[in-house]
Amino acid sequence: MVGYILRRLLAAVPVMGIVAVLVFLMLRLTPSDPAAIIAGDFANDQQIAEIRTKLGLDRPIVTQFVIWVGGMLQGDFGESFFYKKQVAALITERLEPTLSLSLLAIVLTVCIAVPLGTLAAYKQGSWIDRIVMGFSVVGFSVPVFVVGYLLIYVLAVRLDWFPVQGYQYLRDGFGGWLHRLVLPALTLSIVFVALIARMTRTSVLEVLHEDYIRTARAKGQSELKVLVRHALANAAVPILTVIGLTFATLIGGVVVTESVYTLPGLGLLTVDAVLARDYPTIQAVILLFSLAYVVVNLLVDVAYTVFDPRIRY
Amino acid sequence: MAVADTTPVRPRASVLRQLLRSTSVIIGGLIVGAMVIIGALAPWLDTRDPAEVNPSVRNKLPGFTATIRDDDGNKVPVTYRFGTDSLGRDIYSRVVYGARVSLIVGLTVSLISIVIGLLIGLIAGYVRWLDGILMRFMDGLMAIPAILLAIGLVSVFRAGLFAVVVAIVVPEVPRVVRLVRSIVLSIREEPYVESAITVGTPTPLLIFRHVLPNTIAPLIVQGTFICAAAILIEAILSFLGIGIPPEIPTWGNIMAEGRTLFRVFPQNILYPGIFLAVTVLGVNMLGDGLRDVLDPKMERRG
Numbered sequence: 001m002v003g004y005i006l007r008r009l010l011a012a013v014p015v016m017g018i019v020a021v022l023v024f025l026m027l028r029l030t031p032s033d034p035a036a037i038i039a040g041d042f043a044n045d046q047q048i049a050e051i052r053t054k055l056g057l058d059r060p061i062v063t064q065f066v067i068w069v070g071g072m073l074q075g076d077f078g079e080s081f082f083y084k085k086q087v088a089a090l091i092t093e094r095l096e097p098t099l100s101l102s103l104l105a106i107v108l109t110v111c112i113a114v115p116l117g118t119l120a121a122y123k124q125g126s127w128i129d130r131i132v133m134g135f136s137v138v139g140f141s142v143p144v145f146v147v148g149y150l151l152i153y154v155l156a157v158r159l160d161w162f163p164v165q166g167y168q169y170l171r172d173g174f175g176g177w178l179h180r181l182v183l184p185a186l187t188l189s190i191v192f193v194a195l196i197a198r199m200t201r202t203s204v205l206e207v208l209h210e211d212y213i214r215t216a217r218a219k220g221q222s223e224l225k226v227l228v229r230h231a232l233a234n235a236a237v238p239i240l241t242v243i244g245l246t247f248a249t250l251i252g253g254v255v256v257t258e259s260v261y262t263l264p265g266l267g268l269l270t271v272d273a274v275l276a277r278d279y280p281t282i283q284a285v286i287l288l289f290s291l292a293y294v295v296v297n298l299l300v301d302v303a304y305t306v307f308d309p310r311i312r313y
Numbered sequence: 314m315a316v317a318d319t320t321p322v323r324p325r326a327s328v329l330r331q332l333l334r335s336t337s338v339i340i341g342g343l344i345v346g347a348m349v350i351i352g353a354l355a356p357w358l359d360t361r362d363p364a365e366v367n368p369s370v371r372n373k374l375p376g377f378t379a380t381i382r383d384d385d386g387n388k389v390p391v392t393y394r395f396g397t398d399s400l401g402r403d404i405y406s407r408v409v410y411g412a413r414v415s416l417i418v419g420l421t422v423s424l425i426s427i428v429i430g431l432l433i434g435l436i437a438g439y440v441r442w443l444d445g446i447l448m449r450f451m452d453g454l455m456a457i458p459a460i461l462l463a464i465g466l467v468s469v470f471r472a473g474l475f476a477v478v479v480a481i482v483v484p485e486v487p488r489v490v491r492l493v494r495s496i497v498l499s500i501r502e503e504p505y506v507e508s509a510i511t512v513g514t515p516t517p518l519l520i521f522r523h524v525l526p527n528t529i530a531p532l533i534v535q536g537t538f539i540c541a542a543a544i545l546i547e548a549i550l551s552f553l554g555i556g557i558p559p560e561i562p563t564w565g566n567i568m569a570e571g572r573t574l575f576r577v578f579p580q581n582i583l584y585p586g587i588f589l590a591v592t593v594l595g596v597n598m599l600g601d602g603l604r605d606v607l608d609p610k611m612e613r614r615g
Contacts, residue, residue, distance in 0.1 A: 018453025026465055137601075141594035143545055145552055145568065146586035149575060157576050164576070252460030256549055270461070274468040274555045286465050290457045 005302055012294050019290045020072075023283050024065050072287070078280035082273065087284045090269065097167050097265035100177070102254055104185035106243075109192040114239070116193070117200025118232055121208060122223075132197055139194025144253045148187040148260040155183060167263040184261040188253045192246060199242045203235030210234075236307040244300030251289050328606065337602030344595025348588075352412035360406035361391070363562045373397045375404075375580050396580040398570050407562035408584050414474070414563040415544045415592060422481045422543035423536040429482070430489020431528065435520060437490060438497025448494070451487035459484035463546055467555050477556050481543045492535055496528050530607040537600035541593050548589050564589040 035052040036043070043051075052058050056067060071078065077087035120132035156164045162183045168176040207213065208231055216226045255267035262268065266285055273281040332338050351358065367381070375396040380388050395404035437447045454462070463480040470476035500506055506523050514522070550556030551565025559566045564585035571581020 014449060015452050015456050018449055019456050022453055022457065023465070026469060137598065138594060141541070141597050142590040143548060143586070143593065145549070146582075146590050149568075149579070149582045149586065152575070153579055157579075248458035251458040252549070255460060255464070256553070259553055270464060271553050271555065274464055274553075277468065279468070282465055282468055286457060286461050289461050293458055294456050 004305075008298055008301060012298055015294060016291060019294075020069055020287065021065070023286050023290075024068060027279050027283065028061065028064075072284075077284040080273075080278050080281045082276035082278040082281070087280050090281065091266065091284060091288065094264060094266045094269045096169060097258065097263045098254055098267060100170065100181055101184055101188065101257065101263060101265060102250060104178075104181055105188040105192070105250070105253075108185050109189040109196060112189070113193040113196035114200050114232070117197040118204050118227055120197065120201045121204035121231075122227060124205060129201075132201065136194040136198040139190050142190070144187060144191060144256045145260050147190045148184070148257060151183055151187055152260075165262045167261075167265075184257050184263060187260070188250070188257045191249065191253060192243075195246055196239060196242055200232075200235060200239055203238040204231050207231045207234045233307075237304055240300050240303055240307065244297045247293055247296045251293065331606045332602070335602040335606055337598045337605070339602075341595045341597070341599030341602055344591060345599055348412050348592050348595065349416060351409055352416050355406075355409045355413060358409055360409050361403045363402065363406040363410040364560055366400045366402060367397075368400075371397060372399055372574060372578055374578070395584045396578065398567070398578075398581050399574060400570075404567065404580060404584060407567050408564065408588055411562045411564045411567060411585060412588065412592070414557060414561060415547065415589070418474070418478060418481070418547040419540040419544040419596065421478050422485065423539040425478070425482050426485040426489055426539050427532055427536050430486045431493050431532065433486070434490040434493025435497060435524070437494045438501075438524075439516065439520070444494075447490070451490050454484065454487045457484070459542070460546060460549060463550060464553075464555065467550060472555065472558055474557060474561070477547055477550055480550070481546045485539050485542065489532070489535060489539075492531055493528055496531065497524055500524050500527050534600060534604045534608050537596060537603055541596040541600060544589070544596065545593055 035048045035055065035057055039048045039051050056064055059067075068078075075088050077091070079085065080087050080090055083090055116132050120129040123129050152164055156162045163180055166180060168180050170177045204227075213226060213230055216230050217223075221229075254265070255270055257263070258265045258267035259271055266288070269281065270285045272278075273285065373396050375394060378390055378392045381391045391403075395408060398404055398407075433447060433451075437444045457465075462484045466480035466483055467476050470479065500523060503523075506519065509519055509523060547556060547563065548565035548568075551563045552569045554566075554569050556565055557563050559570060567585040568582045571578065575582055
């Protein structure tokens with residue numbers, strides 16, 4: 001087990017290395033001169049040359065890459081062109097809203113999707129099943145910002161149950177934090193509820209026909225216990241896989257949701273950075289999100305062994 | 314050597330009949346067909362110039378009628394079915410014209426991704442020494458979440474249709490490469506291909522006769538899903554204000570324009586949102602139906 005985790009960790013290192021190369025090249029391979037972009041439209045040649053020397057752009061490209069990666073490994077992501085401060089500090093400030101939003105969305109997703117999917121499988125062919133399946137098709141297609149504005153319009157503007165926009169930091173009180181976060185998290189979770197409810201339904205359906213379910217029923221166990229203990233527990237691995245695979249979609253959703261609800265997180269930072277052509281920030285955020293994606297998938301792989309003892313490495 | 318009898322096991326007609334029996338294909342196809350017609354006939358659907366700014370009719374609710382002088386100076390009544398935006402542009406016309414951009418982006422992105430992905434996938438499947446390098450490179454690309462990669466790429470180019478298409482193609486290519494490569498590798502193991510290799514069929518002929526026909530069905534299915542994803546990502550980029558500039562109306566940038574006054578005038582977000590959601594739903598349903606018929610073994614790929 002420990003050996004397996006170590007091997008997977010080692011396999012993730014080259015992937016991250018290639019991500020770093022790609023993110024680095026993305027800016028360097030553009031037809032335009034990065035120093036000129038940084039200097040802005042009103043800079044003269046001398047200013048551009050100064051910036052070029054300052055950033056080390058006059059050195060060989062491999063040297064530049066090594067310096068850049070070396071800095072990042074020490075937590076130095078460079079200085080933001082736009083915010084005029086260390087990117088690392090900028091990211092740390094913006095971490096809380098993003099983490100809060102994603103975690104609450106994942107919690108909501110699992111709490112809604114898993115019971116829904118299980119119920120749909122249990123009552124296969126019934127109206128509940130049809131509604132869940134219909135919702136899973138629609139929910140997958142409705143873009144996250146359309147969902148967001150629909151929810152804002154109905155729950156915030158019309159019914160006035162939730163604030164329209166904005167974020168409250170956790171240190172200013174749990175109640176306010178949660179109240180402002182429910183709507184964004186719900187918005188973000190819709191796509192995943194659709195996907196995971198569908199996946200749960202399929203997995204539970206497959207398991208429900210197994211012999212051990214019949215045995216469990218035959219020995220007189222309650223239906224709820226049969227469903228949760230025997231069916232759901234065995235359906236956990238495919239559900240986990242979907243969570244791992246859709247993590248990239250989650251990250252995309254975070255960017256959009258933060259923009260819709262103006263939550264001052266990493267997603268909003270990314271969009272602002274693109275609008276301001278703030279390349280060090282863009283690069284750092286892309287790298288960080290990719291790292292999170294790789295790590296989550298690593299954790300999902302490891303979690304397989306916990307949920308399904310038959311899987312051995 | 315005589316060429317073996319090539320009568321297909323399942324005649325083509327039965328595939329078509331199967332497709333026409335699938336509810337997903339019919340509903341999805343009808344939605345997509347309707348959008349194509351709307352996009353193609355946009356100028357004749359009682360629309361105005363979607364970029365025409367009219368300060369006297371700013372922020373009007375759906376159904377508002379105004380009297381406007383036409384090019385000859387005559388006063389004509391104009392009804393704004395979906396209302397107007399904060400510059401007085403007709404939202405109905407913008408939404409109708411917006412269908413064009415979405416469909417063009419969806420179609421070009423899926424075609425380009427499939428052609429590039431097919432080429433790289435064939436190379437990876439056939440040129441063994443390149444396989445390792447290419448696939449590690451693809452792993453790296455796939456480790457960057459698609460929307461972020463697209464956002465990063467548009468930040469590099471000048472905003473516009475071309476930048477958006479490139480930015481969406483790059484994250485989609487690795488998925489096609491993986492698919493093609495896995496097909497190539499499994500086809501190579503098939504007895505009929507092994508015998509073809511044994512009798513000395515040259516590799517290009519082998520690819521054309523045995524490998525490519527096997528990639529068609531999965532690529533059609535994958536292409537449909539790429540199309541849906543591309544429409545969605547274009548809308549997201551334009552909505553975030555980093556995609557297609559507002560001179561060309563797209564569902565995403567109409568919604569972006571409507572954000573500030575959303576509480577009072579929700580129509581700016583509502584109508585393009587409905588069109589976008591319905592279109593993506595249609596393309597996805599079409600893809601689901603096509604997959605069930607053409608490629609039942611395939612799972613939806615993330």
